[in-house]
Amino acid sequence: MTFVQLIECRTSRWDELDRLLDTWAERTGGQRSATHALVGRDRSDGAHVVELVEFPSYEEAMRTSNLPETDEVFRRMVALCDELPVFTDLEVVRDEQFSESAVRRFFGTLTAAGELSPLNDLVDEDCHSHDPVNPQDTIGLDAIRRECRMWRDAFDAVFTVEDVLTQGERACARWRWDAVHRGEFLGIAPTGRRVAMTGTTVFRRGPHGTFAELWWQRDHLGLMQQLGALDELEH
Structure with missing residues (x-):
C-alpha cells in the first residue's frame, strides 16, 4: 500500500x-x-x-x-x-491522481542493470498485458516478469520516455527503445546490431494503486527488419 x-x-x-x-x-x-x-x-x-x-x-x-x-x-x-x-x-487509503513518476519508473525498471526487480510495487499480481504481437494476453505478474526477462536476455536496452499523459485511472506513455542485440531472440542468433524501436503503452491503475492492465503498441516489424529477419523474404 x-x-x-x-x-x-x-x-x-x-x-x-x-x-x-x-x-x-x-x-x-x-x-x-x-x-x-x-x-x-x-x-x-x-x-x-x-x-x-x-x-x-x-x-x-x-x-x-x-x-x-x-x-x-x-x-x-x-x-x-x-x-x-x-x-x-x-x-494512503484513497488516491485519485495517476502517478506519472510510477510510469517512468516502470520503464526504467524494465531495463535497469542487475537482476530484474520483482515489480510487485508497480504491477498487480493478476495484471493483464495486451500485445498485438502475442496471440494471447500475458496474464499475471510472474508471466509478465518471464516476458521481461526474455527481452532482457536478448538485448542490452534502455527506454527513453518521450511523453506521459494521464487521465483518471489511465496513463499513456510514448517511448523510444534503443538496444544492442546480445542474445537469441525469437530464434534469431545474436547479431551484435544496434537496433531501435518506438511505441506507446497505455496503463490502467487498479484499486491497489499498481498497474492492473497494459496495452502495448510497438514497431515490431521494424525491429525484425533491423535484425535481418526479413532479408530472405525481401529477396
Missing part, C-alpha cells in the same frame, strides 16, 4: 533548508525509493514548512530512512529548524 510521510517544521533559514533538500535528493538519488516529493510554505506564516514524501510502501520508506545519507541530512535539518520537525506517517 502506498505510504506518505508528512514532515512539518519551522525555520527562519528557508534558503539553507531548500539547498539541503537538494543535497538530500542528490546523495540518495540512486537509493531513495520515494516516488513523489512536494514542499510547501504556509502563505500566512513563511516559517512554517511542510513536506509530503510518497513511497511505494511503508517498508520502502523505512529503507530510505535507514540510509546513512538520510541520517546525516536529518541532523543538518534539525540544526536549521527553530524546533524539532514533526513527522506524521500516513497509509
